[in-house]
Amino acid sequence: MARYEQIASDLRDAIVRGDYPIGAQLPSEAELALRYAAARGTVRQAVALLAAEGLVGSRQGARRIVLGSERSQSFAELHSFAQWARSMGYRASxxxxxxxxxxxxxxxxxxLSLEPGEEVLAVLRLRRLDGEPVLVERTVYAGWIAPAVERLDPDCESVTQELYESVGLVFAYGEHLIDAVAAGSEDARLLGVRRGSPLLRQRRVTTTQEGRPVESSDDRYRAGSVTFSIRNSTAANPLVRRAGD
Amino acid sequence: MARYEQIASDLRDAIVRGDYPIGAQLPSEAELALRYAAARGTVRQAVALLAAEGLVGSRQGARRIVLGSERSQSFAELHSFAQWARSMGYRASxxxxxxxxxxxxxxxxxxLSLEPGEEVLAVLRLRRLDGEPVLVERTVYAGWIAPAVERLDPDCESVTQELYESVGLVFAYGEHLIDAVAAGSEDARLLGVRRGSPLLRQRRVTTTQEGRPVESSDDRYRAGSVTFSIRNSTAANPLVRRAGD
DNA sequence: TACTCTGGCTTGTTTGTACAAGTTCGCCTA
DNA sequence: TAGGCGAACTTGTACAAACAAGCCAGAGTA
Incomplete structure (x- = not known):
């Protein structure tokens, strides 16, 4: 562990422990440098980490102050569409x-961390809640998982679950990008909306638990059908899908 | 604007423009330092910005590679619009x-946890990135903070920061709801898009650190201008692993 | 041919220095 | 007493140098 990470960890512990309560001033960089026998630059890297976590704030010229003391560590796991739907009492197909x-x-x-030109499996899926189409899923699977995906039932309810049961693959979700786009003609036809009407787009890359990319997907939700919700942003990021409200 | 922000901005433009397509290698830090006549540390600050935005990735020992070419707002650090814009090297107004x-x-x-009929302050703001309108903000402030808000400069760059400086108010973001909606006629006129075109809507309630509601806001981003990103980090960097190890 | 290994390149970490810019607080003056 | 001013302090930015750690390709070897 790098020196600046040790210092950050030490300061974080002190904040969580309450040595520096919310609103209190942190020691100056010069004092911290002295205390940890490190250069000021190293201390700055440490407090930059804490600032990125939202634990401390800073303004040029003024001492850094403690903004929060919550440990972020997000457990929040994003579940698959089917799992989510089931937990909400909907029937997913x-x-x-x-x-x-x-x-x-x-x-x-x-x-997907592939060689250029390597073979992938592209799948277009339409997903429904209680029979009503709400989501167009354009997924690209890495070649090594393609055979397992092709063996799946085309009307399979939960791809995540099936892949877990057939090849023991556990998904870990990586990065999600969310924005709004206009429905293309294919989107419009499949979702039963007019071309150009707003869709909520979620692009994601899913990996194995070891970090090996499995699939890259472009999911488009019909407006009004699903809302993403996030709580308490300075700390954790429990992202939750919600049915339209 | 600081030197490293200029360099970051320049590199970002080059990436967006396609000079460095996705997957391409960025010049080495040494070469960039030479090109911009800056120290390596300064160049590192610049590329650190781009890395934080998810535009480039890096692995010790290997050249940096371009991962994407879109701006995104990370949920891990849901700062105010102005803070976010500034961290990305854009000028917010x-x-x-x-x-x-x-x-x-x-x-x-x-x-907002108010008595029915209690007085609130409703504000309609148009926000721009580099002069271009990207966000319509419809905010309702609780009565008790209204005087401080009314004292603000109408063209004030960062409401969050101004309120912090004037009354010491520190925001803690509560719940955020994100979905897609069609632009109404007012939205369309202000953002310069057609009526019915897709907007990314973020509804949020902001509270003080003690949990007292301060404002409730309905923010609508022009499609294509902003992307929200969530990184669900089970392992640190899923983007740098290569197949086969 | 296929494999190993080494040397050069690139990023990561740390230290030290210097100045710029903004804040804070006490002193001095009107 | 109220207000202005400035000095000391603190963070922000920039430069320079050195070494560590990891990657990669090409040279050399079996």
Whole structure:
């Protein structure tokens, strides 16, 4: 562990322990440098970590102050569409509309850590809540998992669960990007909305627990059907999908 | 603007422009230092900004690679609009288009923990990135903070920061709801898009650190201008692993 | 041919120095 | 007493140097 990480960890513990209560001033960088026998730059890297976690704030010229003392460590796991739907009391169903192998694009190669041109499996799925189409899923699977995916039932309810049961694969969700886009003609036809109407798009890369990329997906929700919700942002990020309200 | 922000901005432009396509290698720090006639530390600050935005990734020993070319707002650090914009090297500006007191609605009373009919301050703001309108903010402030808000400069860059400096108020973000909606006629006019075009909506309630509600806001981002990102980090860096190890 | 290994390159960490810019607080003056 | 001013302090930015750690390709070897 790097020196600045040790210092950050030490300061974080002190804050959580209450040595520096919320609103209190942190010692100056010079004093911390003296205390830890480190250069000021090293101390700055340490407090930069804490600032990134939202624990402390700073303004040029004034002493740093403690903003919070909550440990972030997010357990919040994003569940699969089917798991989520079931927990909300909805019946989820889905259909594979098309599926095929092709060489990956350069951007897919980067996202999935593949060699340029390596083969991937592209799947287009339509998913429904209580029979009503709400989500178009365009997923690209890395070549090594493709055979297992192709063996799945096209109307399979939970891909996540099936893959767990068939090959013991446990998903760990990586990064999610959320924005709004206009429905293309294919989106519009599948979701039963007009072309150009707003969709909530979630792009994500899913990995194995070891960090090996499995799939990259572009999911588009019909407006009004689903809302993403986040609580308490300075600390954890429990992201939760909600049915339209 | 600081030197490292200029360099970051320049590199960001180059990436967005496609000079460095996704998957490409960025020049080494030494080369960038030479090109910009800056010290290596300064260049590192610049690329650290880009890395924080998710635009580039890095592994010790290997050249930095371009991961994406879109701006995104990380939930891990849901700062104010101005803070976020500044951290990305953009210049944020804003204008209050209308502002006035009125009795609160029943739903506002619940969200802000007010008595039904209590007075609130409703503010409509248009916010810009580098002069371009990207966000319509409809905010309702609780009555007790209204005087401080009304004293603010209508073109004030960061409301959060101003309120912190004037009355020592530190925001703690509560719950955020994110979905997609169609632009209404007012939204369309202000953002310069067509009516019905997709907007990314973020509804939030902000509280003091003690949990007292301060404001309730309905923010609508122009599609394509902003992406929200969530990183669910089970392992540190899923983006740098290569297949086969 | 296939494999290993080494040397050069690149990023990560740390130290030290210097100045700029903003804050805070006490002193001095009107 | 109220207000202005400035000195000391604190954080922000920038430069320079050195070594550690990891990556990669090409040279050399079996």
């Amino acid at each position: 889905g259909t594979v509309l098309s599926s095929g192998r092709r060489p990956c694009s350069p951007s897919e190669a980067v996202r | 804003g204008t209050v288009l209308s502002s006035g007191r009125r009795p609160c609605s029943p739903s506002e009373a619940v969200r």
